[in-house]
Amino acid sequence: MVLHALARRRMEVNLNTRKQVNNTDDWDRLFQELRVYYRHSAVGRRTTGIIHHFNTPLQAILMQSELMVRKLQEEENTFAPRLSPELKAEWQKFFDYRRKKNRQLQEELAQLQRLVHLIRYQSFHEDDQGVQNIDLNELVREELAAYQTEWFFKYRVEKHLQWRDRLPPISGFYIDFSQSFRNIVDNALEALSSVDKPSLTIETRLDANRRIIAVGDNGPGLAPEIRDILFTPFVTTKGNPEKPRAGLGLFMAQRLLSPYGGVITVKSRPGETWFLLSLP
Known part of the structure; x- marks a missing residue:
């Protein structure tokens, strides 16, 4: 059900950005990725049923x-x-x-x-259609716990975690925040895949009455020409025929947080990249 909710939210964003698709290659990559997500959605529905009896x-x-x-x-x-x-x-x-x-x-x-x-x-919260009061510290902890099933994250990546105590809760749809955070972390882990000693830093803090989730990595960094168009749909430096990427992850993260007044900024140089999710 989590994957089903994700596919539904992804389709909503895709339909809203249809006018921005300007060539056949964009559509091909988009539909290839959507096929993968809908396939995963079907498997996810069955898996969730099994998990409930596990x-x-x-x-x-x-x-x-x-x-x-x-x-x-x-x-x-x-x-x-x-x-x-x-x-x-x-x-x-x-x-x-x-x-x-x-x-x-x-x-x-x-x-x-x-x-x-x-x-x-996660299935309960992400399929919930109602607005919730969300503890961002708890959300981040739960999402990172899910990454423990991935070999690279669990055994290769050195993790540095720092929480801001009593971070004020935020009201909204759980999946908007969980999916945005996952997109940022996925992006960081992909950047770390080519690093000898990968390091990931996650911080939460309160700065000028705004909630901040900071995700930092010691990957190769972003080229200036990419940094300027990073949140544009269908921009990607990753993907291949076996694993197509539509280039929507960061764009979706920004789009999902925008209704809450959320902003994502990036700071990057060779060996250090930070994504800052800022929420009022």
């Missing part, structure tokens, strides 16, 4: 794992003292191995439960 078997497996912990404790207290020193040494190795593996299983199950909760949380 927690019950996870709970059952976790209960069996906790039962194993108790059984291992009983074994250590009642069975081990009756063993000879020679047998006890062999038993201890096997016992330690089983306890270690069961602990690893519990950690993986806990991670799966967190992911299930996250997907259900």
Whole structure:
């Protein structure tokens, strides 16, 4: 359902910018990307249904794992003292191995439960058609947690996070803010893909009574000629026939935040780029 909402919002923006499409290549890239999003939307609807039923078997497996912990404790207290020193040494190795593996299983199950909760949380909020009071700190944390499923973000990218305590909530549609933030982070991660030691910085702060979400990376930076047209639809430096890009991500982010008085600014030089999302 999250992907379905995303596809719907993307189509709304695309229809609003139809007059700005001025050549066949733009339309081709646009339709290729929309095909991908609608395909993902169909898969997303099925996946969301599965996720809603995922927690019950996870709970059952976790209960069996906790039962194993108790059984291992009983074994250590009642069975081990009756063993000879020679047998006890062999038993201890096997016992330690089983306890270690069961602990690893519990950690993986806990991670799966967190992911299930996250997907259900995002699905609920992004499909909600009503206006909400949104905690931007919490939104950013939840979005970054979702990126933990991506190998590059989880293992390669050095992350620096700083939150402004008690950031005032903002009223609006959750998906407008979550999608805008994701578009900016996606852009930063793509820039970092060619960096030996990728680093991503996320900050929230309050500046002159405006809420600020700052996204910084140590990628190669933006060329001046690109920086001037960065928020123009159908401008992209990425994409290939296998992964078509319509060049709408940053334009959409700006367009989604505009009704709230939101502004996105960019500062870039070789080795350092900052996107600042500013909201009243």
